Each structure stands twice: as structure tokens, then as C-alpha cells.
Amino acid sequence: MEFATLIFWIFAVILVGAALCAVGFRNIVHSALALVVVFAMAAGIYVLLNAEFIAIVQILIYVGAVTILILFALMLTRIAGSRQTNPANKLWPIAAVICAVVGATIIYAVTTSYHVVKPVVTAAETARQLPDGINNVVRIGQLLYSPTSYSYVLPFEIASLVLLVAIVGAIIIGKED
Secondary structure (H helix, E strand, O other): OOHHHHHHHHHHHHHHHHHHHHHHOOOHHHHHHHHHHHHHHHHHHHHHOOOHHHHHHHHHHHHHHHHHHHHHHHHHHOOOOOOOOOOOOOOHHHHHHHHHHHHHHHHHHHHHOOOOOOOOOOHHHHHOOOOOOOOHHHHHHHHHHOOOOOOOHHHHHHHHHHHHHHHHHHHHHHHOO
């Protein structure tokens, strides 16, 4: 077994276990912390796929911003006094059946599809798709800010302005107490 394959399986097992913990824990704060592990393991899998930029974005946005937002919302709701903040739903057997059907469908699709199995592509072959000395993070930077080709600066700045307005709105709502 190759080292990258072994690392993938370690990340995948931890990811699935943390995902089960995130939906199974009774304490909502523990569920949010298990979600941090899920996001971190997904970032690790992205690194194994040579998608460093997506891994960095996964860590910054999901582990940093989204999880902090969830914990901030939990602190604002003030669920004091209740020991069990994530109660069990009575429809879990139906959910288990639906999950089994969806899982069986995915396994069937993966095993019968002609396009699923591709030749193994090594990291060196992937790197040859870009010019020498340029990795995918550099290429994304060139696409975002290049003055010679189409630039995504305006949509990027609009998105950052929308996020700034959302942050200011969250601060104003949080200070009204």
C-alpha cells in the first residue's frame, strides 16, 4: 500500500467517525467541535489531491469562520440549564433506512460506472499540466489578479464587501443586548 493511500484511509476513517460524532453527540458544543475535525480531515484529503488552495480555504473559512459562527450563535442563544442540548429525533429509524438506500445507490453507481475507474495519476503527472515553476495556488492568483487576462478582481471585491456588511450586521445585532 502506498503511503498516500494509507494517509487517505486514516483521514477518511477519522472524517467519518467525527461526522458520526457531530450528529450523534447530545451536547451541541461537542458536536460543533467534532465538526471542526470533519473540516480539518477534509482539508487533509484536499492536500492529498494536490489542491492546496482548496485545503487552505477549507481551513480558513469552514474551520475558522463557520465553526466560530456556530459557536457564537450557540453562546447568544443561552441554552443554560439544559444538559441535553441536542435531543434525539424520534424518526431516526426512517433516516437510517434512507441513508442505507442512498449508500447502496452510491455503491451501485461506483461499481457499475464505466467512467469511474481511471488510470492512476501521480503527483508528477498532475504537476506537468501547469507550466514549470507554477503550482495551482500561483495559477489561481494569476487568474484572480492578472491585468492581461480576464480578471476576477471585481467579483472578488464584491464578495468581500458583502462579507464585510454581514460582519458589521452581526456585530450590531450582538451589541443590542
